[in-house]
Amino acid sequence: MLKLFLLFFLSLSLLPFISCSDDYESFVYAGCSETKYTPGSPYQLNVESLLTSLSKAAESSTYANDTSSTASSADPAYGLFQCRADLPISDCDSCIRSALSQLSALCPAATGGGVQLRSCFLRYDKESFIGKPDNTLLYKRCGGAAAGGYASNIFGMRDAALGSLTTAPPTGGSYRVGGAGYVQAMAQCVGDLSPQECSDCVESAVAQVKAACGFAVGADVYLGKCYLQYWSNGAYPSRHDHVDETGKTLAIIIGILAAVALILVFLSFIRRAGSRGKY
Incomplete structure (x- = not known):
């Protein structure tokens, strides 16, 4: 490979x-x-x-x-x-x-x-990889830890949601969705895998996301031939929302600092003009 x-x-x-x-x-x-x-x-x-x-x-x-x-x-x-x-x-x-x-x-x-x-x-x-299983972990992203660690009831829901993904859907196919309580999950295999190979890949993804992300309230893992995501009740926002909000906050801070600087320059100018008028 x-x-x-x-x-x-x-x-x-x-x-x-x-x-x-x-x-x-x-x-x-x-x-x-x-x-x-x-x-x-x-x-x-x-x-x-x-x-x-x-x-x-x-x-x-x-x-x-x-x-x-x-x-x-x-x-x-x-x-x-x-x-x-x-x-x-x-x-x-x-x-x-x-x-x-x-x-x-x-x-x-x-x-x-x-x-x-x-x-x-x-x-x-250059080498054929089509139709060949690959459960190698390529990328992971873990959300924040749940309050209370594993004692949180979110993990029972997470395990149930992830477990529902490991069985091939009755209609076949590589796209799977599941959920339990307020935890949702989805997985998808590359279309060149058989239903059993897909289930094996998703099972590997479930094991690897638990090992890699521990007590995270949400996570993504991408393997060579499948990927898996789970999230809980909006507690795992997209990184784009985070970046956008960070950017907005930074822009507001810069704007405030710029406004303060302009006010200080204006007040300094007024003071100097007033001082010159006294002579």
């Missing part, structure tokens, strides 16, 4: 430029291979053909995988994309276009790369 260097720091550096209205396209993480392809090589042409094909597929579907070997059958490029199952096609298309743009900027000439946005995922590689 190709190892990708994950670029978690970008999830912080890009946040100030994201508004709540485009939350579904917000950056989570990216990974790029160490190896680079030769510009103009057959593999580059296969990658470009593959990404064009995936972009076209996103206009009518929330999941697709493809293999491109048009330029050279000896250097095929493998890839897939997936959007959150409840995302409208138009938003999925927009999300994948954003992922493609960021992938190009973050992983130039990389033989493999992937970008996870809030509601869509895109990956390509």
Whole structure:
């Protein structure tokens, strides 16, 4: 399996430029291979053909995988994309276009790369990864700790909500939602997994989120082929809301300081003018 260097720091550096209205396209993480392809090589042409094909597929579907070997059958490029199952096609298309743009900027000439946005995922590689389970933890985000630690009744609800995700839905598919009390949870597997492989991935995600985030009132974990989120009664706001509120608070503080400075300058000017008038 190709190892990708994950670029978690970008999830912080890009946040100030994201508004709540485009939350579904917000950056989570990216990974790029160490190896680079030769510009103009057959593999580059296969990658470009593959990404064009995936972009076209996103206009009518929330999941697709493809293999491109048009330029050279000896250097095929493998890839897939997936959007959150409840995302409208138009938003999925927009999300994948954003992922493609960021992938190009973050992983130039990389033989493999992937970008996870809030509601869509895109990956390509020189080695086939399609249809292969991967429960590797790639990214986690933990909310604040619940008051009272594990004694809080939120954790019984959390465990019940997460437990409801580990059973495949009767209709099949990779998108799962659950809840208990005031805790909600959701999970989604990449569409190339079987129902059993999906359940195995979600079970691994449940175990890893509990181990990684302990007493958190909400958390996200992203594994190689699935991700999981749980939250409780608005106690786990999106990081964009937090950044926006922080930005608003900072802007207010700066505005107040600027106003105070202007008042002081004006008063100083009045005092100097009054002093000159006495002579």
